[in-house]
Amino acid sequence: MRAEIISVGTELLLGEIVDTNAAFLSEELAALGIELYHRTTVGDNAQRLKQAITEALARVDLVLTSGGLGPTADDLTKETVAEVLGLSLVLDRPSLEAIESYFAKTGRPMTENNYKQALIPEGGAALPNRKGTAPGVSVRKGGKWVVCLPGPPQELIPMFREYVRPQLEAESRGVIRSRVLRLYGMGESTLVQEIADLLSKQTNPALAPLASEGEVRLRITASAETVAEAEAAIIGLERKLRARLGHTIYGVDDETLEAVVVGFLKQRGETLAVAESCTGGLLANRITDVPGASAVFDRGVVAYSNRSKEELLGIPAAVIERAGAVSPEVATLMAQGVRDRTGSDWGIGITGIAGPGGGTAEKPVGLVYFALVGPGVSLVREARFTGDRQQIKRRTTQAVLDLFRRTLLPVNPES
Amino acid sequence: MRAEIISVGTELLLGEIVDTNAAFLSEELAALGIELYHRTTVGDNAQRLKQAITEALARVDLVLTSGGLGPTADDLTKETVAEVLGLSLVLDRPSLEAIESYFAKTGRPMTENNYKQALIPEGGAALPNRKGTAPGVSVRKGGKWVVCLPGPPQELIPMFREYVRPQLEAESRGVIRSRVLRLYGMGESTLVQEIADLLSKQTNPALAPLASEGEVRLRITASAETVAEAEAAIIGLERKLRARLGHTIYGVDDETLEAVVVGFLKQRGETLAVAESCTGGLLANRITDVPGASAVFDRGVVAYSNRSKEELLGIPAAVIERAGAVSPEVATLMAQGVRDRTGSDWGIGITGIAGPGGGTAEKPVGLVYFALVGPGVSLVREARFTGDRQQIKRRTTQAVLDLFRRTLLPVNPES
Structure with a gap:
């Protein structure tokens, strides 16, 4: 499968925020074995967003967008996706209820423009947002598939993991699994020397060092026919690394x-x-x-x-x-x-x-x-x-x- | 002036690094009053890079690239820019001398492939790299202008500041300045209703709400002939907002x-x-x-x-x-x-x-x-x-x- 990512937001084009969503989604797609050759960033502008979506859908079958799902008039992603796909927007009742209950719980008044967040392209599925009010959208038409995710990373990341990744896994051939080993007490350049032979020899599972604030990480990525095979391959390499690096490895994945x-x-x-x-x-x-x-x-x-x-x-x-x-x-x-x-x-x-x-x-x-x-x-x-x-x-x-x-x-x- | 940014590097599309260069360059362009409507990321692939440069030059007159200037076969940016502009690559002797002296200083042997870094499109200017070996390039032809910068931020940022920004300042008309007001105690949707008239009427200075974790932000952006005029316009709108929103506004820009x-x-x-x-x-x-x-x-x-x-x-x-x-x-x-x-x-x-x-x-x-x-x-x-x-x-x-x-x-x- 081939995908493109479109990041939406004038704040990106003004350089006010760094697009960590694009890096997160890119890494996830790579881990799933989905090819990504192109990323685009456009502002909150209907015409340019429409052009970006149209061009991306001409090149690939799957387009992921981030941003532009909020309640304001600037938030245009769903509207534009619906327009490009020739779909109308319909009210998604569970999303509306979730938004209403969000406001009820926080005790803040729910204003009229929040209803807009519960609209999704007809035939699409709303993706629940556990960390905010704007639901995501997954919509398919004519062999094309568009997934719209919210802009705030704390909303986008869990929504992707919970609702999008399982679908992508189900549709991509073979599986790719990865594990990140977290190290403390060894600099990246020393680490690279210590495991130079493993780094140069490894192709599957692949091994890559990732620099990070105050620690170093090693990502092991295995592709295989089944989850069991991929995990066995990861464990094999992880054992070698642990034998070499010992207690410098303090944790895996999100472990702090x-x-x-x-x-x-x-x-x-x-x-x-x-x-x-x-x-x-x-x-x-x-x-x-x-x-x-x-x-x-x-x-x-x-x-x-x-x-x-x-x-x-x-x-x-x-x-x-x-x-x-x-x-x-x-x-x-x-x-x-x-x-x-x-x-x-x-x-x-x-x-x-x-x-x-x-x-x-x-x-x-x-x-x-x-x-x-x-x-x-x-x-x-x-x-x-x-x-x-x-x-x-x-x-x-x-x-x-x-x-x-x-x-x-x-x-x-x-x- | 209108510009586009093309970020080049397979490591970006694999999500191994976050593209902070794009954010840096975006912010710099905004501050210079140069319009940026589009950013693209492509991998180290000649065909897709060529397409991205060609498309960007069809839309705008100035294209900034980051990455792909190094000594390896993967580094294709200058070659591709030269091809798109119909120019050949020529040896830049000062760049070659700088590379030779870099290797002499670090005591590392200079390998053959490093000569490639001293090649630039004919008629272009090499931009010295104080922090690494790959010089940048600034090249113009037929009303189009391409600036190629290196990928490592510690090389790109000083090169941009020293050699590119002065040229852009000399050529751009007017300036853009912006200020972010930070609010607490009012949700984004309530805020949008409170200042609906200002949001819809404002074009210059422009006014945009930005959602953020645990608070709301409002960005005012003014374009004008001079810094003083832009700042006066910002202050005028800020006064109106403060009169409306009072102490809900707690700070500006990076103030916490x-x-x-x-x-x-x-x-x-x-x-x-x-x-x-x-x-x-x-x-x-x-x-x-x-x-x-x-x-x-x-x-x-x-x-x-x-x-x-x-x-x-x-x-x-x-x-x-x-x-x-x-x-x-x-x-x-x-x-x-x-x-x-x-x-x-x-x-x-x-x-x-x-x-x-x-x-x-x-x-x-x-x-x-x-x-x-x-x-x-x-x-x-x-x-x-x-x-x-x-x-x-x-x-x-x-x-x-x-x-x-x-x-x-x-x-x-x-x-």
């Missing part, structure tokens, strides 16, 4: 470092409390993003001021005075303090300079100390991160979670 | 709710402490994302367990027992507790059910109470949010920050 850590703590029946300074609550936030974190996470304190370090964590002012707030001593006392005061099994302490201000020649922006204290364990680490304030916060929590993960591994490679 | 709140607190010389349950540190994290937040933010506590609410905030177990941990009483006591214990001017308390588990018929997932206590102020609010765990956390912090922002406004519309 925080989810791995929360999972380990649940298995062990242990609890955690965290004391953060420069990360400002990001570590607690990441841990509490994991559903069910409350079983293992007792509390977090963001001890930003020196006084709060004394009051919340019992750190003597003299130590802060002598060693400095950004020091291995204070990181360790933060971890011990939050652990002792909560009776948690584990305590984490983080102190550093996230910038942009506050750095000195001796203690520059990006310098971070973090400590982990637990049963028979007391570790403290120094790290120097680059980037802006948010990147330094993010990279610090990655390093902290990875240290904790390695410490919790059945065989502990950090000890 | 947390930055507005931190700014207000700095102006007032006041401090804040926060006590979070269901948001798990996200509020503290957002506040500490603002550079200089340490001047106003003393500490945050993430009181996840009931015991931590008692110990960290002094909330009587009897109150939690009677009213429930998710209740207006507990939210208020959290705000008061963290304020009293820190001596901060303001305290915020948040409690709720972020899901996916933990909901009941009476207290469903998404139910949140948040309280704000400060000088002469004690407010508590109930809200019901939809979405997944992370969306509920995010939406809760939006609502909390907005309540705080409105409370801190010189004239307080919440009181």
Whole structure:
């Protein structure tokens, strides 16, 4: 099967947003073995959108659009698709009910223009939107198939996964499966050297490194006649990679470092409390993003001021005075303090300079100390991160979670 | 002037990288007042690239390409542009010298295929590449102008700024400027009705709503002869919108709710402490994302367990027992507790059910109470949010920050 993607939105042509939807859909199509040779971006303009859809349907049988499904007069995708296919728009009652219930639940008034979102080309199927009000549309006519998806990625991604991918799988010959291995603690160039032989030899399953913020990923993609064959091929290569890379691989697919850590703590029946300074609550936030974190996470304190370090964590002012707030001593006392005061099994302490201000020649922006204290364990680490304030916060929590993960591994490679 | 952008690279069509170049170039063209109605992405394929360039040159006078300038056989952009324009490729000696000196400097051997990078269409100008080996190209023929830029953003961006933008500025008439107004507390569909007359009447400056997670944005875009005229036009429309929408507008362009709140607190010389349950540190994290937040933010506590609410905030177990941990009483006591214990001017308390588990018929997932206590102020609010765990956390912090922002406004519309 061959497809094209049309991204719709004047905000794209003004450069106000980066088109991550096109990359997501491209990757999904590649994984399904569907050929994609062409992507187009047009603004919220009926004439140019019509031309783009017409041209795409002349070249291929499947067109995926993103954007232009909202309630405003600028949102023209369904109208234009219907026009190109020679279909009229009809009210989809389940979509209308979903929109009404969305407004009822949020307590906001539903305005007249929201009804427009429940209109779909006749003969088409509405694709429910679990994260917003605009349903998607899948419509076929005369051997051509158009799928319209909403613009916000948090709506487009689950809708594609839930409703579109299964249909595409059913219609494409053979199957393609992929798995992403997530690594922490090895740069991309080192990784590429470590597995150079596998990277050059592999064609099916294919192996590709993907650079990513604060970690590295490896994608394994296998094509086969059946799902079982594809998965067996992936597992075979994954075993080789795990033998080579060991605990540098921390997770697969959407698994996050925080989810791995929360999972380990649940298995062990242990609890955690965290004391953060420069990360400002990001570590607690990441841990509490994991559903069910409350079983293992007792509390977090963001001890930003020196006084709060004394009051919340019992750190003597003299130590802060002598060693400095950004020091291995204070990181360790933060971890011990939050652990002792909560009776948690584990305590984490983080102190550093996230910038942009506050750095000195001796203690520059990006310098971070973090400590982990637990049963028979007391570790403290120094790290120097680059980037802006948010990147330094993010990279610090990655390093902290990875240290904790390695410490919790059945065989502990950090000890 | 009208332009199109063609992004070249199979890695784009495989979804391996996100096309940030297209967004960068789009934004630059918009700022220069150059109209962009169409973007295309094709792979490293001579036939489809030729078709894309031919079609684009039929529609517009200026085509910008990114990618496909490297030394490998896959890199076809210059060859294809030369073919479409009916030009031959000639060796550019300064480019060859630059490539040779690049290899001499890095100590890597220069392979034969690197000579290809020094070829440019006859009559064209090579654009030096300060960050890599492949020069860009600017070539004109018969009223058409093609600019070829390298794919890596760290090469494309400086090359565009240094060599392409000055030429475009010299040739484009007029300028375009835009400003984004950020709103909280009004849904997109309500907003569209409130300003329906302005939306339909406005052409220059143009006005467009942009939906966004947890807020709504309005973009004003003005084209004019000079920057001063464009900015005056924006300010004129912005005044009308502010008169209509008042404090629903909280910021402009990249300004966040947390930055507005931190700014207000700095102006007032006041401090804040926060006590979070269901948001798990996200509020503290957002506040500490603002550079200089340490001047106003003393500490945050993430009181996840009931015991931590008692110990960290002094909330009587009897109150939690009677009213429930998710209740207006507990939210208020959290705000008061963290304020009293820190001596901060303001305290915020948040409690709720972020899901996916933990909901009941009476207290469903998404139910949140948040309280704000400060000088002469004690407010508590109930809200019901939809979405997944992370969306509920995010939406809760939006609502909390907005309540705080409105409370801190010189004239307080919440009181």
